[in-house]
Amino acid sequence: MREWHPAPRAVRDRQPVMAVDRERLRNVDGAADVSVRRARREEWREVAENSARMIQHELDYDPREFSPEFTSNVRYMIERGLWWVGESDGRTCFFCHVGPESNRTAQLQGIWVPPELRGNGFAAKALSQICTRLLEIYPTLSLYVNDFNAPALALYEKTGFHQVAEFQTLLF
Secondary structure: OOOOOOOOOEEEEEEEEEEEEOOOOOOOOOOOOOEEEEOOHHHHHHHHHHHHHHHHHHHOOOHHHHOOOHHHHHHHHHHOOOEEEEEEOOEEEEEEEEEEEOOOEEEEEEEEOOHHHOOOOHHHHHHHHHHHHHOOOOOEEEEEOOOOOHHHHHHHHHOOOEEEEEEEEEEO
């Protein structure tokens, strides 16, 4: 590949793949008052904005600049019931969506709490509740995470995810 493709702009040498099933899932009852639901069609702007913020934070680019269909894709995923949100005191405090799926697992992606709302226990409680609902549909759930993202790793372990594999990602 080096002979014909430009060098990657970043290499993530170690990205743990994590999974959870019904037996391993831990219900998190923290101080945070959070309820979860599928995102509503009329929320597409807020969901797209937070998804773009997450991508910019994680991958260092704004997907709206390079992908004109980005917001259309978010809207389509909401219409298909793949986006989930957590709410607390009438404010959206957690976002994630179901990515690739099979009859054995579904991959969770875009797991995000806006930075100004972090540290309140929203993520653990919301993720736990969403996983409970999704594990009624899928036997397992999976995700991958950067090995240097200590808060995310702690969140996933707290809710019962464990490492099942590892891979490397090249970002172009």
